[in-house]
Amino acid sequence: xxxxxxxxxxxxxxxxxxxxxxxxxxxxxxxxxxxxxxxxxxxxxxxxxxxxxxxxxxxxxxxxxxxxxxxxxxxxxxxxxxxxxxxxxxxxxxxxxxxxxxxxxxxxxxxxxxxxxxxxxxxxxxxxxxxxxxxxxxx
Amino acid sequence: xxxxxxxxxxxxxxxxxxxxxxxxxxxxxxxxxxxxxxxxxxxxxxxxxxxxxxxxxxxxxxxxxxxxxxxxxxxxxxxxxxxxxxxxxxxxxxxxxxxxxxxxxxxxxxxxxxxxxxxxxxxxxxxxxxxxxxxxxxxxxxxxxxxxxxxxxxxxxxxxx
Numbered sequence: 001x002x003x004x005x006x007x008x009x010x011x012x013x014x015x016x017x018x019x020x021x022x023x024x025x026x027x028x029x030x031x032x033x034x035x036x037x038x039x040x041x042x043x044x045x046x047x048x049x050x051x052x053x054x055x056x057x058x059x060x061x062x063x064x065x066x067x068x069x070x071x072x073x074x075x076x077x078x079x080x081x082x083x084x085x086x087x088x089x090x091x092x093x094x095x096x097x098x099x100x101x102x103x104x105x106x107x108x109x110x111x112x113x114x115x116x117x118x119x120x121x122x123x124x125x126x127x128x129x130x131x132x133x134x135x136x137x138x139x
Numbered sequence: 140x141x142x143x144x145x146x147x148x149x150x151x152x153x154x155x156x157x158x159x160x161x162x163x164x165x166x167x168x169x170x171x172x173x174x175x176x177x178x179x180x181x182x183x184x185x186x187x188x189x190x191x192x193x194x195x196x197x198x199x200x201x202x203x204x205x206x207x208x209x210x211x212x213x214x215x216x217x218x219x220x221x222x223x224x225x226x227x228x229x230x231x232x233x234x235x236x237x238x239x240x241x242x243x244x245x246x247x248x249x250x251x252x253x254x255x256x257x258x259x260x261x262x263x264x265x266x267x268x269x270x271x272x273x274x275x276x277x278x279x280x281x282x283x284x285x286x287x288x289x290x291x292x293x294x295x296x297x298x299x300x
Contacts, residue, residue, distance in 0.1 A: 020182075
């Protein structure tokens with residue numbers, strides 16, 4: 001089956017890199033890359049991981065975890081993170097995430113959240129794509 | 140030295156219901172990628188993450204370390220398989236084919252130094268869903284462990300001390 005995985009990968013035709021958020025329903029995390037360069041992951045805290053360029057260590061992307069919990073927590077403040085077209089603004093998610101995370105799991109004072117929010121300010125993801133289940137257990 | 144994870148029979152890949160390109164099985168344990176993940180990477184990239192999936196089967200077959208508990212609610216039973224591949228397929232050039240498509244030129248090169256390849260899985264039903272895979276900086280004193288593993292994971296499952 002490993003060979004079949006290889007065969008499958010060889011059938012893929014990767015397109016030119018384009019920044020686009022991806023929500024993993026299985027992992028309840030959202031990834032966003034600013035660049036398609038080779039990278040490694042560095043865990044910032046329980047809810048944020050950044051991807052750094054393999055050589056220069058420049059931040060080239062991030063992974064925000066616990067998105068379902070975050071959206072539920074925001075609840076009636078939804079208008080602040082969802083624009084009129086039903087799109088979730090990644091920058092707002094990043095700025096608010098540390099404040100809704102379970103106590104001790106995130107470092108709200110870390111400038112990395114602000115920096116990433118600034119870099120991702122034009123990024124949006126359709127809320128329907130998040131497919132957040134209302135019955136999913138909270139973080 | 141490569142050691143099998145606890146409770147495992149000697150690993151072998153098995154056929155599962157014919158051709159099923161994004162699933163593979165280690166004896167009785169079925170590991171699977173969600174196709175949407177790979178399709179997203181195909182469409183948007185980074186392409187390198189597609190080629191790094193080729194390291195996943197060996198990571199779960201021949202893990203150097205397995206940690207349980209991903210320090211997140213709902214993922215306390217998640218597992219992290221750590222491996223030290225010797226080589227990897229690296230995208231070294233993207234040749235423009237048309238406005239959207241690049242041809243990825245790849246080479247098999249040595250794996251990055253001082254990095255551990257980590258595969259995160261979660262048991263869903265009777266199958267292990269591969270949540271993510273990534274390189275992490277290795278611990279200076281324990282090269283086959285990711286940095287700060289003791290705080291990032293619940294406990295070390297393998298090897299058994």
